[in-house]
Amino acid sequence: MAYTPELRKLIKRVEKTRPARVERKKRGEEFPAQSLKEREDILKYHPDFKDEGRSEIRVGPSKGYKISNEIVELLHAKSRVSPDLLDLSNPDYEIDILIIGGGGAGTSAALMARENGAKVIIATKLRHGDANTMMAEGGIQAATKNRKDSPYYHYLDAMGGGHFTNVPELVETLVNDAPLALKWLESLGTMFSKFDDGRLKTMHGGGTSRRRMHYAGDITGAEIMRTIRDEARNHKDDIRVLEFSPAVELIVNEKGHCAGAILYNLETEEYIIVKAKATIIATGGSGRLHMQNFMTTNHYGATADGLIMAYRAGVSLNFLHTVQYHPTGAVFPEQAEGLLITEKFRGAGANIVNIDGEQFVYEREPRDVEASTIIRECKGVGKGVPIPAGKFGVWLDSPMIDILKGKGTIRKEFPGKWILFKRYDIDITKDPMLIYPTLHYQNGGLEINSKCETSLPGLYAGGEVSGGIHGENRLMGNSLLDVTVFGRIAGKAAAGYAKTKFRDGKLTLDHVTKYHKELEKEGVDVGGRVSPMLLPDYSNPEVREKQLTTKYLGTIR
Amino acid sequence: MSNNSDSKKKNKKQSETTLEMVPVFIMGKKYDVPATLTIQKAFEYAGYQLVRGCGCRGGICGACGTVYRFPDSYRIEVGLACQTVVKPNMYISQIPFFPANKAVYDIEELEPTGSTVTALYPEIFKCVGCGTCTRSCPMDIDVMEYISRAIRGDIAGAAELSFDCVMCGLCTARCPSELVQYNIGILTRRLYGRHIAKRAKHLEDAVENVKQKKFDKGIKKLKKMDIDKLKAVYSARETEPQFGPEEWEPENKDYLITE
Structure with a gap:
């Protein structure tokens, strides 16, 4: 070629x-950099500014919010499971912490939760580590050279990149915890590119005022991901990984606490009930929805699953109007x-x-x-x-x-x-x-605070699935940082919650029933759609047309 | 309806006349697919919806290790399905999973020596030096050489040479001596990163500076600033030159540590 x-x-x-x-x-x-005014003008060419690309969400906590059609379509869909048909009284697993997603954020969370005394299950749709973290190439930002750089400038750069819309507390946490996150990765044996004396090599990225992009060749994300995955595998008694088992719905108990999730075994087609004292959503982004038919850099599983599940359970969305x-x-x-x-x-x-x-x-x-x-x-x-x-x-x-x-x-x-x-x-x-x-990249997502708590007690979120850290536009090198910093925070916070704050109670899917009713009440035509999507379908449509028995009952479809 | 499907058929015919099609054999079964497709897209074109054997679709996650062979050839060839373009008459099979042993260790406690590696993976001595692993690597890594460096105790060399490994497992699947090369590789890289590469002193200092809240005042100020002032501060900030010396220092040192 x-x-x-x-x-x-x-x-x-x-x-x-x-x-x-x-x-x-x-x-x-x-070549001269653009002024803030020039930036404003040029952004009219950005796909975000195409009005026909967006529509209003008609149900749920962020009702009226206009975001990508492709996400709205998944929000305007029914659950994959019928709440009445599931018996939740005999969970298949009971665990301190369920982490949904086995990428950078989920794995960092698992390691920190374990360090704080919790037993963990990671449920992941594909293999452990199949995630956008693995694909991040450029680097990870952190102000580690304090003679010329500090979290002050990192804060300023991140805010400017996000058009000053970022949530200040989240940015503050991101930049302050950045050196610590990097040190943690270094101590786990991540092979960052270094000078012989141990100084980390750094370079510029778009929108940085100081050279603070640390890297490991051009496979920084892969190096980080395979290192923390290897570390998780060294603790298999405490961190159990269920691969090819995506979560499809959260469980909320009668006390109003998140209490685990329903998983779907992609191979045996079973639904599995996991009861957990705290749950962390780390499902990543949504590039595989191909907004406005754009091609994507994202991995195969980036289909917004976590957004959909948490939204049904009442968690608001923010900054999703920008992609x-x-x-x-x-x-x-x-x-x-x-x-x-x-x-x-x-x-x-x-x-x-x-x-x-x-x-x-x-x-x-x-x-x-x-x-x-x-x-x-x-x-x-x-x-x-x-x-x-x-x-x-x-x-x-x-x-x-x-x-x-x-x-x-x-x-x-x-x-x-x-x-x-x-x-x-x-x-x-x-x-x-x-x-x-x-x-x-999905700039926005689930609303969290600087402890990764969502509005639902017992539910935490970290990484690309959450919103606010990057405002309307993320800078290069702040996503590997985001997954590490906020993954770690989520793991630690969830472990603390599981120990002291969790309240046991009957498991329910009442929030799903309620969501279904609201869809009906608002007259939303779900057109037979179910969500989360789990995987995109790139199979040949002409072959699909000939698959005549996919909906029949029988010994084989 | 019928009109639609008629025109679709016509379209299909048209597109097939413009597309060069090649026969491939997916697990022995013949399909005709466009010649420009990767193996991964050929599976999908044939009608598969992939669950196993598909990850990043960008050549880095190692989910789609694939072996193939041409008729009348004794050679088994390898590639990542998402990166390898189909060729006529390929017999293709993916190896989405291969059982592999992984030693469990505490990286803190280990010494970065050859005996650490051989104690955790004693089967490494079974290597017969056949070079099948190297020939099986879709990333063109000299796998056998990093294994022998690991045996020799050249941990840094093994780490460097195995750095591009995507852990797809093809080396392991084909090794007659049953080594798990890629797990040995990551062990050497972690040993190198943790115990051989010098620690970054400036990183430790930076962590300490944050811990002592040395930057809190500055950031508090930024957090409280109204947006116009914040924009002005942002626009006025100095930018380090792209190719300047590492020792570059800005004029304004108010929010830095200068001692």
Whole structure:
């Protein structure tokens, strides 16, 4: 899938302007960053500003809130289980803490809950560690070099990135706990990129005023995830993992406390009842809903399950009116479509240029500004690069990195991407990559406080499923930080709750019954839909049409 | 209705004439799929809805280890289903799970030596040096070499060489000596990260500074600020140069630790 002859011709234009751009970069001359006013104007090109992409939620605690159609559709759906048909009196498992989700937040929570004396079950939809955390490439922010950086500046940057809408208490917790989170990861043996004397290497990310992005090659998230997963596996008596068993509904007991969840074994199709003294939702994001038909960088299971379950149980939603599009997702070759090309490429010096090889944007704007400017260049200005599949992209001029920082830098700093593109016969040390914004992150989610408590006693949330930390737009490197910081907090807080505050009582699904009634009362046409979605369906629709017996009863479907 | 399905059929025909199709054999069963698809998308095109054997769809989680073979070839080839483009007449089988032993340990207590590794994974000595693991790695890692480095006690070398491992388990599935290479790999990486790489002193200081609430005053001020003032402070903040020296210091040191 090497570049087509047409694209090869266009690459010549990029090569022509490259030497001058490299010289400018060397002199420290950057394309001018946009002012706050300019940012406001450019954001009109952001998909969030398309009114037809959103609709009102008609039931529940955030009734009237306008968010992505795709999430609303799942909220306007019935439970997968019929509350009357389930006997909750004999739980299959009883445990101190149930954690729903086995990614970065869930696993951090499990380790901290255990440290605080709790026995834990992690219920996860796919395998332990199959999560967006695994895919995060660029790095993790923390103000660890206090001669030039401090949580003060980290706070300021995060607020500016979020357009000053972030919940201040949550940001304060994020930036203050950041060094501690990093130290914890270091002590578990995470292989961060370091100088020989032990100093952590750091770089810039979009919207940072100080170089505070710590990293482990270009697979920072994978390195963190496999390390904490390995640690969890070292405590298998205390942390039990149920794979391929997503939660489909929370259980609320007669005292009004969250008391576990109903799981669904994807393979045997059984429903399983887990009774827990405290429950943590760490189900991550929703990129696989493909808002406005955008491609996504997200892993297969990112389908908003936690949002749906907790919303039915009465937890409000916030900041879901904004969705993060990562400025640089691969658009060529087709097989790599949607694949994340880390912001670190820009941090390392690569320009973004249009069809004529001209720069049109400062490379380290906050993500929504960067993405909007790229969309405008393609759709408004008309200087996008046409791609065989009828789409457009712009160039990310990776070869600049080796010129600026020495031959071999790309292979050393971006081994994952180098090998990936090599498989497609593209050498990113010599040729630029074609990119376009891609659905990346759920900025908002469940409303929590700085202890990860939700409005439902006994229910905690941490990581991408929660909202408020990043306001309307997250900065690079604050999500790996978010899952670690708030995962840890949730685990500790839930362990404390399980010990002292939990009140036992009869298990019920009354909140589901109530939600169903409200749907009916509001005249919402659920059209036979059930949620959470659990997995997207990419199977061939023509084959689906021929699966005539999927709804029949019999020994085999 | 019938009109719809008629036009759909026409569309299908049209799209098939423009799409180059290739035959592949999914667990021995033949399907014709577009030539540009990855193995993963070929399964889906054939009609599968994947539950096992599919994770990040981006080549890093290791859920979709796959083996395949061509007719008349003795070679077993490997790849990640989400990264490997189909080729005509591939016989494909995914290995979504393979039983593997994992030693349980307290990383704090361990010494970063070869004998730590060999004590936890004594079967490592069974390695016959056949190199099947290296040939089975979809990430092109020299697996056999990191195993021999681990045996030799070169923990740093093993950690570095195994760094790109996605833990898909293909090496383990094919190892005639029944080693679990990828678990040995992560053990060496954690030993390196915990015990060999020097600790970051500045990180420890930063944790201590937060603990002593040295930045609380500044952040409180920001929290109380009205939004216009906050925007002004934000816009006026100094930005560290992208390629400046590590020792760069800003003019304003009010909210930093300078001693």
